[in-house]
Amino acid sequence: MELLRAARPGASERLVQAVWTCSVSTSHRRYTTFGGTREDSGPKATLRRIKPVVIPERTGAEIQHDPFYNKGTAFSEREKDRLGLRGLVPPVINTIEQQVARIYRAFHAAGHTSEEDKERGREEDVVAKHLFLMSLQDRNETLFFKLLTSRIEEMAPIIYTPTVGYACQNASTLFRRARGMYFTAADRGDMHAIIQNWPRNDVDVVVVTDGSRILGLGDLGVQGMGIPIGKLALYVAAGGIEPSRCLPVMIDVGTNNQKLLDDPFYMGLRQRRTEGPEYFELMDEFMQAVSSRFPRALVQFEDFKTPKAEQLLNRYRNIHTCFNDDMQGTGAVALAGLLAALRRNGEDLTRAKIVCVGAGSAGLGVCNMISDAMERQGLSRQEALNRFWLVDENGLLTARRMDKLAQGQIPFARYDSPSLDLDGASLKEVVDGVQPTILLGLSGVGGLFTEEVVKSMATHVEHPVIFAMSNPTNLSECTAEQVFEWTDGRVTFASGSPFGPVTRHSPSKGQEVTHQLSQANNMYIFPGLGLGIVAAQATTVTDHMLYVAARRLADCVSEEDLRIGKVFPRISEIREVSLRIAVAVAATAQEDGIARRSPQDRDWTRFIKEMMWVPEYAPIIKSNARITGSV
Numbered sequence: 001m002e003l004l005r006a007a008r009p010g011a012s013e014r015l016v017q018a019v020w021t022c023s024v025s026t027s028h029r030r031y032t033t034f035g036g037t038r039e040d041s042g043p044k045a046t047l048r049r050i051k052p053v054v055i056p057e058r059t060g061a062e063i064q065h066d067p068f069y070n071k072g073t074a075f076s077e078r079e080k081d082r083l084g085l086r087g088l089v090p091p092v093i094n095t096i097e098q099q100v101a102r103i104y105r106a107f108h109a110a111g112h113t114s115e116e117d118k119e120r121g122r123e124e125d126v127v128a129k130h131l132f133l134m135s136l137q138d139r140n141e142t143l144f145f146k147l148l149t150s151r152i153e154e155m156a157p158i159i160y161t162p163t164v165g166y167a168c169q170n171a172s173t174l175f176r177r178a179r180g181m182y183f184t185a186a187d188r189g190d191m192h193a194i195i196q197n198w199p200r201n202d203v204d205v206v207v208v209t210d211g212s213r214i215l216g217l218g219d220l221g222v223q224g225m226g227i228p229i230g231k232l233a234l235y236v237a238a239g240g241i242e243p244s245r246c247l248p249v250m251i252d253v254g255t256n257n258q259k260l261l262d263d264p265f266y267m268g269l270r271q272r273r274t275e276g277p278e279y280f281e282l283m284d285e286f287m288q289a290v291s292s293r294f295p296r297a298l299v300q301f302e303d304f305k306t307p308k309a310e311q312l313l314n315r316y317r318n319i320h321t322c323f324n325d326d327m328q329g330t331g332a333v334a335l336a337g338l339l340a341a342l343r344r345n346g347e348d349l350t351r352a353k354i355v356c357v358g359a360g361s362a363g364l365g366v367c368n369m370i371s372d373a374m375e376r377q378g379l380s381r382q383e384a385l386n387r388f389w390l391v392d393e394n395g396l397l398t399a400r401r402m403d404k405l406a407q408g409q410i411p412f413a414r415y416d417s418p419s420l421d422l423d424g425a426s427l428k429e430v431v432d433g434v435q436p437t438i439l440l441g442l443s444g445v446g447g448l449f450t451e452e453v454v455k456s457m458a459t460h461v462e463h464p465v466i467f468a469m470s471n472p473t474n475l476s477e478c479t480a481e482q483v484f485e486w487t488d489g490r491v492t493f494a495s496g497s498p499f500g501p502v503t504r505h506s507p508s509k510g511q512e513v514t515h516q517l518s519q520a521n522n523m524y525i526f527p528g529l530g531l532g533i534v535a536a537q538a539t540t541v542t543d544h545m546l547y548v549a550a551r552r553l554a555d556c557v558s559e560e561d562l563r564i565g566k567v568f569p570r571i572s573e574i575r576e577v578s579l580r581i582a583v584a585v586a587a588t589a590q591e592d593g594i595a596r597r598s599p600q601d602r603d604w605t606r607f608i609k610e611m612m613w614v615p616e617y618a619p620i621i622k623s624n625a626r627i628t629g630s631v
């Protein structure tokens, strides 16, 4: 209201009241206001304010073509008059729900495939669906996010992994319209000036990649831009960050992917990657440019190849508000899933024996996060490290390979004699020798968990826990169907990209059983983590914050979910989950003295809930408009 009064000193009291007056829909216990909604959650019910948007002088056509303000067929009659839209839109006035119903139908039509394609097993064209959603986002952000949030389970695999990976692979030919910012190796010295071109003054979250390791698909150069865009779509849909406060960034230092360099349509710098000190000088300049223009923004590093991922994190983590999602976000999500799985099986984390296949940025991030949790639960550092056996392309990480190991791998190298004997052994032999209770896959290699590997594990432990976390789907270390079959349903399983429920005949039960699945993906962590950091305006992102985020995520898994085999909450609950994670993270930042902002009444839940952006149309008012009556 203050905003409206300040913007329109002449606005009538009736207008001001109209914007905030509630009309009550008792059947849904959900209150709709002219400018917002309020959820009745008992005594603590909060008004979710959708502030009127006051925009500078613009023509109707400019408003209609601005995705942040466009409402398509949902402008009210008065808005059409006031904003100069009369005659520019069809006569119908739809609610956003009606628009979602229409666009959802068109979304499905976009994915239709021919009969021939169907015969070849291509049931639908998911990349076409991805492009359809991207072009909706380019036209109307509010409707895009309304569709996304109302059907998040169905939409997440289209805007995010696995489909975003396939879209990135062909991004130069699929390109329609630029989104976000591109900085290149040729922009050295100019980044401070270039960042001024971003049209918005407030940015809460920057997701940045250099395209060097996109999911498990390798170096995709500038074509990796789809990943920051997809991650930020989840920041909005799952974390309630305002769309206009998100900035996807590509740092294009070239590519070592010869196929792309030879592709006449490739849109990035046509050179091999800049390396060495020059690379880090570019990144330094970028980080300085971001923090001078957006001093409170959180920077999320995404899909940087090992070892740069770790080097960049170590370089900036104490001086910027930043984290690496593949290392820390993935670590927290894996820890949360394991805590839930162990609760399901009545087991203790400190007694787990973990074989992790993949010792790159994700594998090391996960193992570090879990060993840190073991220490918090009473083990010494060495006792915790002794619970891990890491395997890479050359086999088990042992002391004999010490001179060839990366810095971050050295603490996990095995010195003990049965392990040293497994030097050079196959994965099956490692599993036979170690008899792990937990098997993790972060290798980016599809099918590594073969029948003999999984069966070997299942012979030694009653409740095997297997997380095949590599993305996209075709690079998963095994499929859900395989792992339930090979363990006769005894496994607790989660995968990086989603699999549907598996129905199979169980020989031990003598009947058909259906197994529900969970997605072990950092999408459960980064939206809530980021929301908490933004809420508290934390100066840095600490391991403590990640640990509480993981704990809180594990707490969100209900007993009923555990009973049916799920170790992560349902994706349809992700906004509520993100809120809970954000509250834990912000409160931790405050306790640890690194919050620059906190609610006076210490009620982080109310504070953050009110901050969360909801995809509803706000009344639009031009700053020079003469307004009488309702909006």
Ligand SMILES: NC(=O)C1=CN([C@@H]2O[C@H](COP(=O)(O)OP(=O)(O)OC[C@H]3O[C@@H](n4cnc5c(N)ncnc54)[C@H](OP(=O)(O)O)[C@@H]3O)[C@@H](O)[C@H]2O)C=CC1
Binding pocket: 213, 214, 215, 216, 217, 305, 306, 325, 326, 327, 330, 333, 357, 358, 359, 360, 361, 362, 363, 391, 392, 393, 394, 441, 442, 443, 444, 445, 448, 469, 470, 471, 472, 475, 495, 496, 497, 520, 521, 522, 523
């Ligand atoms: N579910 C989730 O939330 C997330 C999943 N991921 C996924 O994790 C995967 C790995 O990512 P990242 O760590 O960054 O990638 P890296 O390339 O840094 O690491 C891959 C690791 O796997 C090892 N590896 C490769 N081939 C084999 C093999 N045949 N047998 C055993 N080990 C092998 C590599 O060993 P070497 O170095 O010897 O080649 C390396 O240690 C990707 O698919 C990514 O999508 C990543 C982040 C989040």
Ligand SMILES: CC(=O)C(=O)O
Binding pocket: 161, 214, 215, 216, 303, 325, 326, 470, 471, 496, 521, 522
């Ligand atoms: C999920 C993710 O961040 C990855 O696969 O890289």
Ligand SMILES: [Mg+2]
Binding pocket: 215, 302, 303, 325, 326
């Ligand atoms: Mg990633």
